[in-house]
Amino acid sequence: GQNIDQPTEMTATEGAIVQINCTYQTSGFNGLFWYQQHAGEAPTFLSYNVLDGLEEKGRFSSFLSRSKGYSYLLLKELQMKDSASYLCAVRDWGKLQFGAGTQVVVTP
Amino acid sequence: GAGVSQSPSNKVTEKGKDVELRCDPISGHTALYWYRQRLGQGLEFLIYFQGNSAPDKSGLPSDRFSAERTGESVSTLTIQRTQQEDSAVYLCASSLAVDYGYTFGSGTRLTVV
Numbered sequence: 748g749q750n751i752d753q754p755t756e757m758t759a760t761e762g763a764i765v766q767i768n769c770t771y772q773t774s775g776f777n778g779l780f781w782y783q784q785h786a787g788e789a790p791t792f793l794s795y796n797v798l799d800g801l802e803e804k805g806r807f808s809s810f811l812s813r814s815k816g817y818s819y820l821l822l823k824e825l826q827m828k829d830s831a832s833y834l835c836a837v838r839d840w841g842k843l844q845f846g847a848g849t850q851v852v853v854t855p
Numbered sequence: 856g857a858g859v860s861q862s863p864s865n866k867v868t869e870k871g872k873d874v875e876l877r878c879d880p881i882s883g884h885t886a887l888y889w890y891r892q893r894l895g896q897g898l899e900f901l902i903y904f905q906g907n908s909a910p911d912k913s914g915l916p917s918d919r920f921s922a923e924r925t926g927e928s929v930s931t932l933t934i935q936r937t938q939q940e941d942s943a944v945y946l947c948a949s950s951l952a953v954d955y956g957y958t959f960g961s962g963t964r965l966t967v968v
Contacts, residue, residue, distance in 0.1 A: 780956060789946060789959035790898070834897065842888060842911055843957065847897035 751846035758852045767820045769835030782834040859960035876932045880949030890946045
């Protein structure tokens with residue numbers, strides 16, 4: 748079966764760092780994506796990993812370990828506008844399979 | 856167009872009626888995807904198109920759901936005899952090819968009453 752697991756909710760303070768973990772078991776793997784989704788809006792692309800290691804893009808970094816079926820998204824210097832749902836997605840034979848999303852709440 | 860366009864943005868329909876949801880992908884994007892998102896939940900894959908063929912329609916929940924795509928352009932998702940459990944946001948996305956990232960539309964919020 749397909750399983751993509753991530754925590755339901757995380758709370759952090761403005762200026763802090765938050766790490767969102769994602770573990771997956773899928774029939775195929777051709778890359779892992781992270782998307783950000785604000786309430787009532789469409790998801791927007793954040794990052795993509797297909798090889799093991801860390802990809803850094805400004806305040807956001809994403810890590811992948813294919814042997815462990817594990818990824819994380821690291822958000823640094825949190826801002827209030829980062830309050831959103833963060834979706835982990837695995838490309839599986841041409842389509843993306845999404846996790847249920849992690850709601851990040853940033854407090855002042 | 857500049858982005859993925861979906862219409863209508865909101866649709867309220869009576870149980871038992873048929874509805875058609877439309878998606879206009881980004882020009883030149885060969886791959887097109889439909890997802891469903893129930894309130895507070897993740898994205899549920901429905902079907903994807905490569906050109907106008909559908910290599911994977913495994914996510915369609917029942918035979919009341921169907922989709923088609925003309926050429927490498929517009930796609931319509933049709934739900935027949937709607938049920939209350941069909942209430943959700945239906946999201947469309949397109950990509951240059953299946954190996955590329957998606958751009959999502961703003962979705963159609965369907966409410967079946």
